[in-house]
Amino acid sequence: MRYLTAGESHGEALVGILEGLPAGLKVDIDFINDMLKARQNVYGRGSRSSVCRDEARIIAGLNDGVTTGAPLAVMLNNGNCGNKGNFDFYRPGHADYAANIKYGLGDAALGAERASARETAMRTALGAVAIGLLKELGIQVTAYVTQIGQAKANEGPLDEKMMCDVSSVESLKAVLDEAERTGDTLGGKLKLTISGVKAGIGSHVFYDRRLDYRLGGALMAIPAVKAVESGLGCDFAYSLGSRVADSFVNTGGKISRTSNNCGGIEGGISNGEDIIFTLTVKPIPSIAGLKTVDSCGNECVTGKVRGDVCAVPAACIVAEAVAALELAGAIMDTLGGDNMNELIERYKQKGEL
Ligand code: EPS
Numbered sequence: 001m002r003y004l005t006a007g008e009s010h011g012e013a014l015v016g017i018l019e020g021l022p023a024g025l026k027v028d029i030d031f032i033n034d035m036l037k038a039r040q041n042v043y044g045r046g047s048r049s050s051v052c053r054d055e056a057r058i059i060a061g062l063n064d065g066v067t068t069g070a071p072l073a074v075m076l077n078n079g080n081c082g083n084k085g086n087f088d089f090y091r092p093g094h095a096d097y098a099a100n101i102k103y104g105l106g107d108a109a110l111g112a113e114r115a116s117a118r119e120t121a122m123r124t125a126l127g128a129v130a131i132g133l134l135k136e137l138g139i140q141v142t143a144y145v146t147q148i149g150q151a152k153a154n155e156g157p158l159d160e161k162m163m164c165d166v167s168s169v170e171s172l173k174a175v176l177d178e179a180e181r182t183g184d185t186l187g188g189k190l191k192l193t194i195s196g197v198k199a200g201i202g203s204h205v206f207y208d209r210r211l212d213y214r215l216g217g218a219l220m221a222i223p224a225v226k227a228v229e230s231g232l233g234c235d236f237a238y239s240l241g242s243r244v245a246d247s248f249v250n251t252g253g254k255i256s257r258t259s260n261n262c263g264g265i266e267g268g269i270s271n272g273e274d275i276i277f278t279l280t281v282k283p284i285p286s287i288a289g290l291k292t293v294d295s296c297g298n299e300c301v302t303g304k305v306r307g308d309v310c311a312v313p314a315a316c317i318v319a320e321a322v323a324a325l326e327l328a329g330a331i332m333d334t335l336g337g338d339n340m341n342e343l344i345e346r347y348k349q350k351g352e353l
Contacts, residue, residue, distance in 0.1 A: 001329035003126050007076075009116035010084045014076040016122040018129060018325075020332060021061075023069035024340035025133055032056045032128040036076070039124050039317040043162050043176060044148075044186075044310035052081040056125045069338060074125050078118075082306070085109035088294045089302050093285030100295065108295045117223045117311060120318045127321020130328040136340060137331070137347045139196040141324050143316035146278070148188035149175045163190070163313040180309045185283040187226075188312040192219070192277045192319050194327060197264065198350045199272035201327070201334050210268025211275075211330055218322040219279055224311045227280035231263020246273070255352070272352075275327075279319060281312045 001021065007014030036054035054076055061072035088108050090097040099111025131141055145164040146153050153168035162169045179186045202211025212230050219228045232244060246257040257273055264275035286307030294300050308314070335350070337343030 001130075001325070001332050003123075003325060005119055005122040005126075007078070007119065007122065008084075008113035009078075009118035010082060010113060011078060013078055014119065014122040016074045016076075016126045017071050018061075018074070018126045019071040020329070021067045021069070021072060021129070021133065022332070022337050022339050022343050023067050025067040025129075025136070027058065027062060027065055027067060027072070027129055028132055029056065029058065029065070031132065032074075032125050035124050035128040035131075035317055035321065036121060038160065039121065039314050041161065042313035042317070043173060044308055044313050046306055046308045048081055048306060049308075052079050054121050054125075072126075072129060074122065076121055076125060084113055085305055087303055087305055089292050089300050090294075091285045091287075091302055091305065092290055092292055093282070106295070115223070117308070117314070120223065120314075120321075123325070124318055124321040127318075127324045130324035131320065133328050133340075134196075134324055134331075136344060137196070139194065139327070141192070141194050141320045141327075143190050143192040143319045143323075145172065145312050145316060146189045146191050148172045148310060148312055149179065149186040151175045161313075163316040176310055183288055183304075185285070185287055185308070186310045186312075187224070187281045187283040188310065190279050190281065190312055190316050190319060192275075192279065192316075192323055194264070194275040194323060197270045197272070197275055197327065198347065199270055199352070200350055201270040201330050202265070202268050203334075204267035204269055207268075209330075209333070211270055211327075212265045212268055214326045214330055215265075215275070215277065215323055218326040219277055219319055222279070222281075222315055222318050222322060224281045224284065225279050225315065226282045229278040229280075230265060231276055232261040233263075233278055236261070277319075277323070279315065281315050284308050284311055 003018045005016045040049040057075045059073045061070045095111050095115030096108050151171045153164040156165035159166045159169045203209040216228045244261045246259045246262050260273045264273040284307050286305045288304040290302045292302050335346040
């Protein structure tokens with residue numbers, strides 16, 4: 001499975017092609033649009049999200065709402081979302097400067113057209129299709145906010161607007177509102193969990209078939225994500241090996257573990273436990289009053305540019321989508337199957353000890 005996206009933030013539309021889906025998968029357009037809506041409506045988004053409503057149109061690859069094995073093509077009109085930014089300064093931390101140097105665009109605002117998180121709308125739409133495929137195999141993908149700025153969230157039932165435990169919404173909202181009030185932005189952390197994945201997906205035999213390489217790369221490629229940790233992640237550095245080993249137990253013939261520090265992946269292969277990643281998202285760099293230079297190299301300060309206050313809640317939705325795309329691709333690589341019946345049958349057969 002592979003996918004491509006095209007489209008600028010203030011161009012006519014985003015388009016995406018997802019290739020390699022088995023035939024016979026029912027594509028739920030309402031679910032795709034629910035995910036798009038969630039990505040736009042969560043806390044932290046700027047004013048653009050309230051003027052621009054994403055609605056996906058599938059223009060190829062379906063017969064009566066079911067995949068045929070042909071590439072799926074999806075389109076998202078940008079609608080009346082404003083024009084390309086008209087500013088001549090580089091936002092420190094944004095792609096503006098590096099993109100201009102790389103492509104010689106001669107325009108400080110042009111690189112942002114493609115670097116914009118706008119593009120994640122299409123990854124979300126395509127990822128929603130992959131989530132549909134994974135559901136058929138009994139696999140669930142969920143992500144939630146664990147921290148915004150200094151405010152940490154508990155684990156518990158999800159509030160869909162903050163993408164965090166309901167009991168933590170007020171404290172997270174307070175730090176978000178304060179950042180917005182002062183014209184600043186905030187980063188944070190989110191936790192991604194994929195449950196229901198059988199052991200044996202991915203491979204240790206070559207780097208680019210490792211499941212952690214594939215998932216880690218896709219998650220790292222979400223705009224503003226600066227760190228991706230698998231399982232216990234950075235905390236492995238402080239621990240004795242004997243303390244963090246995920247010991248095996250045999251309960252009436254069923255093999256399981258006493259802990260899941262490896263985050264469901266050992267040797268680049270799923271091990272049957274939940275797959276767990278933690279992502280660190282940096283604060284959005286569209287902030288007025290920062291020292292910078294203009295496109296001629298003259299020192300100046302950044303001005304106000306429309307943007308989001310915090311990308312962490314929205315990144316939860318995008319993380320679910322890109323992880324689903326990658327996992328579905330890895331499952332197809334491991335098991336193959338030209339149609340859903342074949343795939344489901346092969347997944348059922350996937351061995352246990
Ligand atoms: C973004 C800037 C804002 C955000 C945008 C990401 O857009 P605009 O330049 O139109 O104000 O709203 O995110 C989206 C449009 C989206 O759909 O996620 C940026 O500079 O990255």
